Amino acid sequence: MSAIEALSETVALSHRLLYRTGLATTRGHTSARIEGTETFIIKPWPHIQMHRVQAADLIVMDFDGNIVGATRKITRVSEWPIHAEIYRARPEIGSIVHTHQRWATMLGIAGRSILPVVGADLAAPVAEAVPVLDEDKSLIRSVEQGKLVARRMANAPALHLQNHGMVFAAPNVETATLDALQIEYQAEMTWRALLIGDPATIPPLDLRAAVEARAAGVVPEAWESYWKWVDRHPEALHRRTADI
Ligand SMILES: [Zn+2]
Helix, strand or coil: CCHHHHHHHHHHHHHHHHHHCCCCCCCCEEEEECCCCCEEEECCECCCCHHHCCHHHCEEEECCCCEECCCCCCECCCCHHHHHHHHHHCCCCCEEEEECCHHHHHHHHHCCCCCCCCCHHHHHHHCCCCCEECCCCCCCCCHHHHHHHHHHHCCCCEEEECCCEEEEEECCHHHHHHHHHHHHHHHHHHHHHHHHCCCCCCCHHHHHHHHHHHHCCCCCCHHHHHHHHHHCCHHHCCCCCCCC
16 A cells, blocks of 8 residues: 555545544545645545545645546535645644534634643643634635635644634644544533633643644554544444534
């Protein structure tokens, strides 16, 4: 298997994990930069149930939105500029995930920060407040909107698209996918803690090692359990939330 084929397998797996963990059903997409090129692997339309996504379903696009090497009739994913413009702006980013996941999106709507509240290794992607894009609430379909997303996100691991969803960017597919999962968990726990009191947060010093490992592209140990148990044995996980 070539490196690109292996990367495609991981991108496909990311979609299945987002589905199994309740972060997406048909909408949402994971992409991966093909190293050394201005192209990336992404899932095209039509939106199929994400637990069905396989490597053969994916396409390659360039940063201008052209489909590369298509052998069948396909339509590019509508929000491709999110991916292209973040890759263009941030050479260190190897993968991007976009979802409309429930709890994280809800805190963005409410204008409340997702706090680092559970587990230093889990909370690393929210060690800093997640920035918010609040001046454009429509789908990100134009290059101009994509550039706005990249500007608002700056060097952050995640971005709220207020009244829309979330964007995650990381050195690799595994980290970007786990960021989406872990941030959803931190968001849900932040919200529940806010309902009953003043949430205590994990101090920055306790988060530092995990923050540095994440930025360096170290694949979290949790990845193995997700692909082994959630993808191969979906009955082991009860989906918790989203139908979006
Ligand atoms: Zn969207």
